[in-house]
Amino acid sequence: MKTTVSKKPIMAAIVFLFFGLAFGPMTAGTPSSTQASLFVKDPSRMNVDMYKLLIITPSIFKNAVQPLIVHKNAMGLSTKLVTLDEVYHQMYWHGRDNAEKVKYFIKSAMEEWGVRYVLLVGGRSSQFQPTWYCPVRYVSMVDDWDVEYLSDLYFADIYDAGGNFSSWDSDNDGMYGEWHRAQNAQDTNIDLIPDVAVGRLPCRSERELKIMVQKIITYETTVFNQPWFTTMLVAAGDTYPESQNANWTGYEGQYYGDRAIENMSGFTSTRLYTSDGSFSNKKDVIREFRNGWGFVYLVGHGSPKQWGNNAPNGTNFIQGPNSNDMWRFRNKDKLPVCVVSGCHNSQFDVCLRRVFNASARWKQEGIPECWSERILREPTGGAIAALGCTALGYTKEDKTSFKGGINELEGAFFHAYGQDHVTVLGDTWAAAITWYTQTYPVDWNSSAWGDSWIDTKVMQSWVLLGDPSLKIGGYPL
Numbered sequence: 001m002k003t004t005v006s007k008k009p010i011m012a013a014i015v016f017l018f019f020g021l022a023f024g025p026m027t028a029g030t031p032s033s034t035q036a037s038l039f040v041k042d043p044s045r046m047n048v049d050m051y052k053l054l055i056i057t058p059s060i061f062k063n064a065v066q067p068l069i070v071h072k073n074a075m076g077l078s079t080k081l082v083t084l085d086e087v088y089h090q091m092y093w094h095g096r097d098n099a100e101k102v103k104y105f106i107k108s109a110m111e112e113w114g115v116r117y118v119l120l121v122g123g124r125s126s127q128f129q130p131t132w133y134c135p136v137r138y139v140s141m142v143d144d145w146d147v148e149y150l151s152d153l154y155f156a157d158i159y160d161a162g163g164n165f166s167s168w169d170s171d172n173d174g175m176y177g178e179w180h181r182a183q184n185a186q187d188t189n190i191d192l193i194p195d196v197a198v199g200r201l202p203c204r205s206e207r208e209l210k211i212m213v214q215k216i217i218t219y220e221t222t223v224f225n226q227p228w229f230t231t232m233l234v235a236a237g238d239t240y241p242e243s244q245n246a247n248w249t250g251y252e253g254q255y256y257g258d259r260a261i262e263n264m265s266g267f268t269s270t271r272l273y274t275s276d277g278s279f280s281n282k283k284d285v286i287r288e289f290r291n292g293w294g295f296v297y298l299v300g301h302g303s304p305k306q307w308g309n310n311a312p313n314g315t316n317f318i319q320g321p322n323s324n325d326m327w328r329f330r331n332k333d334k335l336p337v338c339v340v341s342g343c344h345n346s347q348f349d350v351c352l353r354r355v356f357n358a359s360a361r362w363k364q365e366g367i368p369e370c371w372s373e374r375i376l377r378e379p380t381g382g383a384i385a386a387l388g389c390t391a392l393g394y395t396k397e398d399k400t401s402f403k404g405g406i407n408e409l410e411g412a413f414f415h416a417y418g419q420d421h422v423t424v425l426g427d428t429w430a431a432a433i434t435w436y437t438q439t440y441p442v443d444w445n446s447s448a449w450g451d452s453w454i455d456t457k458v459m460q461s462w463v464l465l466g467d468p469s470l471k472i473g474g475y476p477l
């Protein structure tokens, strides 16, 4: 990550940063040597170990987050909360908008404190105005469905391959990750490799946040050695009917479900597949969900509201649980890490205002929250975390090479956990994306909508909604 060595004393910077953050903003307009040092790349700082987890939250949620800080510190994970007001004061001279200020702050927190995990607290703050409790970044890669899409990977990919701050806006025009139709990428020097693990609690109210915080605390303190944890539920079907394309042989969703199960050593699995009728109605998934699972993997097609997959050869589309069904799960404290494979299940910018736009309404964006938001904040069960797409979920069927795509990225996630034993959720997410960048390196000089463009979108749109520092399976207490 870092290549240069400086012997400059770091205590002053650390003391300043600590007190500066804890007791008020620095005075704007007087850049000091200490302030400048925030942006000096210095590998000796990467060895500091002051805080492992950084929580960035608007002031309004500060109190609701407090129990999580107490809990994390008790688990031995040193945690620091910083409000967005403090971020903006600290980054007065850095960052062109709030999202970039947050990204610069994360960089500083990595270098000054040794932060490894960043939890962004807050989703949309209005159903009618485009306002957010915590900043987001939209990527400008238009296709015939998404004009732009959310990417939290932006906040994790801090450094480019040269070790410099990665703005994702190399042509410096205030549009990020631009790769327009029939053109090469305008914004390049993006290595897409996460340098820190980032997750988000996309709460739209304090009530939702309190539910999510309590779920995390309960999970980490009670799940260890519970027999239900080492079980996995997979629901899938024939994602691409062969009747529409001769290359689409077999049942793709089930194929990837089987691969995931193979990777999850030590887990016993239950398959709900359309091919044998075990998944023939949403009730099949809802009923099983109730039993509690360590992991749930749903492989198919989605929208912000729905998920399902085809019966063999497209003879029927089987609806799985939609966002209005989640209160039926009733799995209580037996909360899975849920990987939902499909388009737009984690498009966490949906809002009621879009019901007035015919196109957005047809895309099912005119709803108060997306599928993954709903399953996270369900108070009677649901999931501890959700991994899914904020945009179209491209698969190998969309690629000329007929390799890669979102299903392989999900497979890498299960491999990282089940084979490589990467047991902190954000690390598992980062391992999957890192594997994908290495397996399908992006050619930024290729044309939009080509394979590299698709691979870029696959990685950028795959978001971790949940706590990136979550100890999967809980702590042994």
Ligand SMILES: [Ca+2]
Binding pocket: 168, 169, 170, 171, 172, 173, 174, 175, 176, 177, 178, 186, 187
């Ligand atoms: Ca740009």
Ligand SMILES: [Ca+2]
Binding pocket: 171, 173, 175, 178, 186
């Ligand atoms: Ca441009």
Ligand SMILES: [Ca+2]
Binding pocket: 156, 157, 158, 159, 160, 161, 166, 191, 192, 193, 194, 195
């Ligand atoms: Ca990077």
Ligand SMILES: [Ca+2]
Binding pocket: 238, 239, 240, 241, 242, 248, 249, 250, 251, 252
């Ligand atoms: Ca097929």
